[in-house]
Amino acid sequence: MCYGRVVTEVATGNAAAPGRRERKRSQTRADLIAAAHHLFSEQGFDETTTADIAERADVSQRTLFRHFPSKEAVLYGDMEGLRHELRDALAERPSGESIVESLRQAMLSLANDVEQNRGSRLLQGRLAAGYPSVSAYSRAVVQTEWERELIEAVALRLGVDAASDARPEVLAGATMSAIRFATRQWTTGGAKGDYLLLILDAMGCIDDLGMTT
Amino acid sequence: MCYGRVVTEVATGNAAAPGRRERKRSQTRADLIAAAHHLFSEQGFDETTTADIAERADVSQRTLFRHFPSKEAVLYGDMEGLRHELRDALAERPSGESIVESLRQAMLSLANDVEQNRGSRLLQGRLAAGYPSVSAYSRAVVQTEWERELIEAVALRLGVDAASDARPEVLAGATMSAIRFATRQWTTGGAKGDYLLLILDAMGCIDDLGMTT
C-alpha cells in the first residue's frame, strides 16, 4: 500500500512570476508541512492523524492528499529540491576527478541542506528512529531516490550501463550506507556535530573496502 | 503505517515434537502463504485483498493478521529461515578468511534458497518490480534484516562496534547492493541464469571500489 505519487505540476516553463494561484498552492503546501511537523514533534507520528494535520493547516483532508500521496510524504515534504541539488552537484564535478572524490564533494549539498534545516532534519531522523513506518518510507522512497541519482551519475562517469554493470549500484550502495551511518550518528548525537565531517569520515573506508581484513 | 510485528512464538525449547497445535498453526500459516501466492500471481498484489486471501485459505481475515502483520508479510512469509541461514553461514566461516570472501561464501545460502524456491522468489521479484508497496517492503523490511545480519557479522570479525565504526555498515551496504543488482538481473532474465554466479559477479567490484576511475 501507500506511497503513491502526486503530480506536482512544476512551473510551466516560466520560472519568473509564480502568479497568485501557484503562490497560494505552495503556501497551503507549506502550511501542511508546518502543521504536520508541529504535530509530529508534539504527539508523535502514529499518534497524529491526517485529519489532525489538515485541521491544523485549515484545509480539508482531501486537500492534504491532493498535495501529498501519503502521511509520510508530508513529513519529508521539504526535501523536494534536495534530489536535484544532488544531481546538479554531481553533474558539475570535473570528469578528471576520481568518482569517489566526486561523490564526496556532492555530499556538500547534503551537509548544506542539513545545516539550513536542522530542526526538520532532526525531527525526521528521530521519527525514523522511533517509527517503523517512517523508517520504511525513508529507506524505500527518500533514500532510494537519492541512490538512483548516485547510480546514474556514476554510470555516466564510468561510461557504462547501470542496468548491466553492477559497479554504479554497488558504489552508490556503499555511499548510501555511509550517509545512513553518518545521519544516525548526527541524529543520536543531538545534531551537535559537523554533519559533513561525519559523512566524509564514514565514506573514508570506501577506498579500501576490499582490503578489509 | 503497516509492517507491525507479530509474535511468532517460536519453538518452546523442544525442537523435536511440534505437537498437533503447532502443526496446525504452521499449516494454516502455510495455507495462507500458498493462497496469497496463488492469488497474487493470478490477479496481482494490489488487486488481491486480504479478505480474498483469508477466504481462499479458509480462515477468517482476523486469523490472517494473527499470523502476519501485513499483506506484504504474507508474500514474504516463506523467507523466515533465510535470515538465520545467513547468520549461521557467516558464523561458520573461518576467521582467517578475508571478510569479503566470507560474505561471498555466505551468498551460497541465498543461492541455495533461490534454487529451492524458484517460483516463489520469481513471484516476489516480479511483484517487487511492479508494485511500489512490495518494493518498499522488500527494501525496508526484508533487505534491512539481511543487512543487519551482515553488519553484525562484519563488526564481529573486525572486532569493532558497528555503532561507532562505519566499515561494517558500508561493506554490508555494498554487498546488499550487489544482491539487489543480481536479483534484478535474475528476475528480469526469467530466472534462467545461475543466481550464485550473478551475485559473485556483482560482488566482484567490491574489492576495488575505491579505485573506480
Added chain:
DNA sequence: TAGAATATGTCAGTCGCTGACATTTGTCAA
C-alpha cells in the same frame, strides 16, 4: 478428565487513502 493455554471466529471500529461531483477562485483573452 478438569482446567489452563492457545487458536480461531465474529464484530465493530479506526485510519489512510480515493473517486465523484459541486463550488469557489485565479487566469486570460475579448
Added chain:
DNA sequence: TTGACAAATGTCAGCGACTGACATATTCTA
C-alpha cells in the same frame, strides 16, 4: 470589465488494511 476556461478546494461516500474485545473451540498438561 466581463465572461469563459482551468485549477484548487470542500464535501461525501466508500474501500481496504489493520486492531481491540469478546466469545468459542481446540489442544495441552497435570
